[in-house]
Amino acid sequence: MNLNRRHFIKGSTAMLALTAFGAHGMEWMDRKDPYKVGLIGSGWYGKSDLFRLIQVAPVDVVALADPDKNMLDEAANLVSQRQESGKTPKKYADYKKMLSENKFDIILVGSPDHWHALHAIDAIKAGAHVYLQKPISVDVIEGEAILAAARKYDRVVQIGTQRRSTPHLVDAKKKVMDAGLLGKVSHAEMCCYYHMRADANPPEQPVPDFFDYEKWTGPAPMLPFIGLPHRRWWRAMMEYSNGITGDMCVHMFDAVRWTLGLGWPNSVYATGGIYVQKDSRATIADTQTATFEYDGLDCVWNHRSWGTPQDPEYPWAYKIYGDKGTLKASVMKYEFIPQHKDGEKIMQETMYEKEKYPEDLDEDGMELHAAPATRRQMVDFLKAIEDGGRPIADVEEGHISTASCILANMSMELGRPLRYDPQNRVVIDDEEATNMLKRNYRTGYQHPDPDTV
Numbered sequence: 001m002n003l004n005r006r007h008f009i010k011g012s013t014a015m016l017a018l019t020a021f022g023a024h025g026m027e028w029m030d031r032k033d034p035y036k037v038g039l040i041g042s043g044w045y046g047k048s049d050l051f052r053l054i055q056v057a058p059v060d061v062v063a064l065a066d067p068d069k070n071m072l073d074e075a076a077n078l079v080s081q082r083q084e085s086g087k088t089p090k091k092y093a094d095y096k097k098m099l100s101e102n103k104f105d106i107i108l109v110g111s112p113d114h115w116h117a118l119h120a121i122d123a124i125k126a127g128a129h130v131y132l133q134k135p136i137s138v139d140v141i142e143g144e145a146i147l148a149a150a151r152k153y154d155r156v157v158q159i160g161t162q163r164r165s166t167p168h169l170v171d172a173k174k175k176v177m178d179a180g181l182l183g184k185v186s187h188a189e190m191c192c193y194y195h196m197r198a199d200a201n202p203p204e205q206p207v208p209d210f211f212d213y214e215k216w217t218g219p220a221p222m223l224p225f226i227g228l229p230h231r232r233w234w235r236a237m238m239e240y241s242n243g244i245t246g247d248m249c250v251h252m253f254d255a256v257r258w259t260l261g262l263g264w265p266n267s268v269y270a271t272g273g274i275y276v277q278k279d280s281r282a283t284i285a286d287t288q289t290a291t292f293e294y295d296g297l298d299c300v301w302n303h304r305s306w307g308t309p310q311d312p313e314y315p316w317a318y319k320i321y322g323d324k325g326t327l328k329a330s331v332m333k334y335e336f337i338p339q340h341k342d343g344e345k346i347m348q349e350t351m352y353e354k355e356k357y358p359e360d361l362d363e364d365g366m367e368l369h370a371a372p373a374t375r376r377q378m379v380d381f382l383k384a385i386e387d388g389g390r391p392i393a394d395v396e397e398g399h400i401s402t403a404s405c406i407l408a409n410m411s412m413e414l415g416r417p418l419r420y421d422p423q424n425r426v427v428i429d430d431e432e433a434t435n436m437l438k439r440n441y442r443t444g445y446q447h448p449d450p451d452t453v
Contacts, residue, residue, distance in 0.1 A: 034058035034084075035105040035382075038128070040095045040119045042066040042075035043230050044365050045133060046110020049160065052374040053108070053131070054082050055357060057382055061087075062102050065095035067215035071230070082359075093212055095119060104128040106385075112229070114220040114240045117142035120157065121448050124149045129385050131378070133160040134254075135246045135402040136395065138220075141438040143399040143406075144425055145448035150395045152453065158381035158391040159398030163255035163331070165376035167351040172327060172334040173259050175346060181336060182322030185260060188299040190252035190318045192244060197305035198236035199280040202226045219445035226281065236282035238409075243284035245270075246405045249301045252318045253292065254393075254401035255329070256299055259320065264400055265292040265299070269417035270408040276306045290408035293417075301408070331369055410436050425450070 037059045039050050043066070053059060061079045066072040072091045080088040092098035099107075099122055107123035109116060109132045120132045130150075136159055137143040150157040163169055176182060204224040207213045213225055221239045234240045235247055242250075256262070272288030286306060292299040302310075309315040317330035325338040336346040350369045354361060360371050377393065384391040403420065410433055411418045419428040427433035441447045 034060040036103060037061050037106045037108065038063045038065070038098060038102065038104045038123075039075070039108045039110060040065045040098075040123070041109060041111030041115070041133075042068075042072050043110060045160075046108060047075055047078065048363070048366070049108050049110055049131060049133070049374060049378075050079065051082055051359075051363065052371060053106075053378045054079075055359075056375050056378050059083065059106075060085065061089045062104065063090040063092060063098045065092040065098045067093055067212040068228070068230070069093070069210040093215060096122065099123065099126040099128075106131065109133060112216075112234050112240050113242065113246065114138050115218050117146055117448055118219065118445070120146050121149045121453060124153050124155045124157070125453075127153075127155075129156040129381075131158050131160065131381055132395070132398070134398060135242050135250045135405060136398045137402055138240070138242055138246075138406070139437060139439040140403045140406050140420070141425065141450065142448060143403050144422075144450040145453050147395050147399050148450040149448075149453045156381065156384045156391060157395035157398075158377065158384065159393040159395060160374075160377070161251060161254040161393045161398055161401060162370065162373040162377040163251055164258050164392045165380060166331065166370075166373040167376070168334055168348045169255060169259075169329055171348055172329055172336070176325075176327050176334075176336045177259050177320070181325055181338070181346075182320060182327060183324030183339075185320055185322045186297055187321040188256050188260070188297070188318060189321075190249060190256060190299065190301045191310065191314070192248040192252070192303040192316045193305075193307070193309035194248070194316060195305055196232075196235075196248075197244065197277060197280070197284060197286055198233045198282050199277050200233075201279060201281050217442070219441040219447070221442060233282075236280070236284055238283045241284065242402075242406055242409060243288075244303045244305065245285070245288055245290060245301065245408050246402070248303065248316060249290070249408070250401050250405050252316070253299065253301065253404060254397065256318050256320065257401060258397070259327075260297075262294060262297075262299075264420065264422055265294055265404055267293045267417045267419045268404055268407040268411050269293070270301075270412040271415075272412050285409075285412065288408070288412060290405075290411070292404055292408075 039046050042064045061083050076088050076091050107128040107130050109119045111119050117137045120130050123130050207225045270290035272285045275287040277286045287304050290301040314330050320327040328335045333349040351372045353372050380392050407418050418433050421428050
């Protein structure tokens with residue numbers, strides 16, 4: 001009885017989702033067969049993305065892949081409780097075996113950043129459409145290769161930069177920016193002041209028997225094992241990530257670009273480093289300022305993983321300044337503040353959907369404020385698959401936002417501005433920086449080539 005009720009709730013909420021998202025005319029609503037889905041990376045956000053997809057579409061989760069057996073077993077059990085059939089998906093330690101032994105319509109990639117390119121490209125070449133978490137790559141040429149593969153094999157690749165589908169931010173773009181309330185925009189600020197950088201210094205320890213550290217490390221350098229790398233510590237290592245800029249700036253910079261209709265920046269310049277938290281094993285910067293320069297417009301990023309926020313109400317946010325007013329926006333709310341005191345202020349807070357999706361309340365690590373955005377991002381992804389169009393967070397947009405953040409890290413290291421030429425895939429007049437666009441892979445792994453992918 002409880003099982004039937006659970007399935008009824010899931011089916012009902014999926015239909016509510018379709019109604020709420022205005023999914024009229026979408027043929028996939030009447031699909032006879034569910035989408036065959038696989039997940040690579042069954043950790044926190046991989047599961048979160050998969051559960052949001054289950055909520056809005058008919059799916060058959062066929063298989064999961066992860067080098068952590070315990071995490072894989074837990075994820076498979078949770079999926080069996082979530083998907084309509086109650087079926088437990090097949091489990092794989094090797095994602096390549098999963099791709100070769102099954103046929104998928106959709107692959108979700110929720111693995112650590114250093115695996116994103118190979119996972120996404122292999123899934124595309126296996127014939128699947130891909131929902132890929134941000135940042136899409138850890139070097140610029142990886143991103144170029146993912147984009148080239150998506151276009152060559154004509155697959156839809158949606159990136160998890162779901163600010164483009166966040167209801168109150170969509171409202172802000174429409175009611176403030178598109179309505180002309182900001183006037184001429186000539187400056188934008190973005191920030192993150194969360195204390196999110198791992199600051200411990202644990203000793204090296206044996207690798208547990210349920211975890212394949214070799215497979216987890218993949219193409220990246222193999223660091224001493226100091227505990228399971230999940231959720232937090234791998235993001236503190238530049239060997240596996242793009243630091244806080246690649247993790248958090250990519251969201252806010254992407255939102256600013258989307259709101260203002262911006263493409264590649266003319267140049268990127270950054271300063272920063274490890275200024276305060278010097279005792280940790282972490283190799284990412286605890287302090288950074290980056291400027292993404294456009295014609296008549298600077299987009300400036302600041303992060304500190306120490307101290308207090310400059311604006312406590314907007315600790316992770318973007319602010320767009322025009323000559324008629326200012327737009328302040330975060331994942332929790334937005335405010336429009338007019339330049340003149342007789343102008344009308346506009347404010348809207350984040351949307352929650354706890355009543356429509358009560359299962360969200362019991363999900364471990366659930367970001368309730370982000371769930372509505374991810375659901376809408378998934379619906380947009382499916383619509384692009386069915387209509388043959390480009391999704392709102394298309395891989396090219398994700399590549400621009402990701403690569404720009406990577407260039408900021410490169411600029412910080414080199415101490416000079418960088419101008420990237422995406423047509424020729426070089427940093428203009430800078431051979432040293434051009435050579436840094438492509439990381440070295442560990443022996444046994446081949447870096448993807450955009451020209452031969």
